[in-house]
Amino acid sequence: MRCLFYPDKRRVLRECKPSFRLAYIFLYNLFQFCGHTWVLANTIARFLTFGHDALADTFYSVGFVMSLCQLLSILELFHIADGIEKARLLPRFVQVMEKNIMLIMIIMLEEIQSKPVVCAQFFLWNIMDIIRYPHELLCVMDRPSITMLWIRYTLWIPLYILSVANEGVTIYQALPYVERRAPKSSPLNSTVSTHINLPFVLMVYLPFLTLGASVTVWLLLKERHHHLEKWKKKMKRI
Template sequence: MLSFRLAYIFCYNLLQFCGHSWILANTIARFLMFGKDALADTFYSVGFVMSLCQLLSILELFHIADGIEKARLLPRFFQVVEKNVLLMVVIVLEELQSKPVVCVQLFLWNVLDLLRYPHELLCVLDQPSVAMLWSRYSLWIPVYIISAASEGATVYRAADSAPPAASHVISVPAVLRFYLLVLPLGASVTVWQLLKERRHHLDKWNKRKKRK
């Protein structure tokens, strides 16, 4: 019998998949129509939906903690924090929103999520696909590393764009530069945990195929 938890996690993954599909399709269509000129206002076109999807991704931490989703909490925590912090920085610094690096960052984030959510949907339906499994746990890792490097470039540009603060206020550029130092550590931990997760799931798949 279909349980509420199963229906909820299916609807959540479907909603995220549809949201990121729309963002990626919109971004590619605008680039094909307007070329490089589309880079300047990509954030204005998809920023609201992207922010909504990333805000909803905070729920995934509760999914893992509650056992609805079988995944490691630490790497997902770093991923959620990275994206939401960087989005807040981009939203606050309006002059950064028209930079090409922001468009590249949004593109990479959506590629990552479209590698993950279809796999999660198939797992909820108990219809796993080896192609989606491989994409989720093999192709996802190098794309994530590129995305983390792009995040570093975005934060660096943000640190240069941020206005200097008064002496009694926390310096935004200083906070961003500190975040720039922490980012490689968080990304390294995430990649290490994901490699372990990849080995576990691929071994599990191979054992399942042997039993059949």
């Protein structure tokens, strides 16, 4: 609040602006952490209460909050582009887009919403985000932790690989339902097709998903090496 004592208004704005940006990114990470914690806690509590039967209506119980958190994650691309968050844009772009594409497919296909693979997908997503956002909060508060740093850049990578593999299984299980919904071509429009062949699009998307995940893992490994080496140098100086 010391910026209120400066007489020059332009200087006041310059001094206060970083505080507003800091408060915004702190509240964003806190909201995401609370949202994903609620989804994970709700999912686990329902499974412990109802057993295997709880898997069928997991999406109906936590789908809205999960969708809201994933939709807001698009803001992270603007955070990185604007310099509020220091991270690589490409791997974050791949992660955000693949999650939102998968979520849109799940929302559109009610037949797969009750599949156990969807519950597994939500579980992996929330575990990953519960690992990531506390680390981001500590960085915002300028109180980094080597334990959270190691978990963020070590445990997170195999969880991401499992998540991508589960996404591939989800798409594979969704293909029969997509084929049923795809409009049938008639002799009148056999020359020029007026619809998009969604099953074919999903089949083509799978190699791109694998390629994008491979590049993301490679970049995450480089980022892990960079941050751990930076921490070691910092400890040596101390």
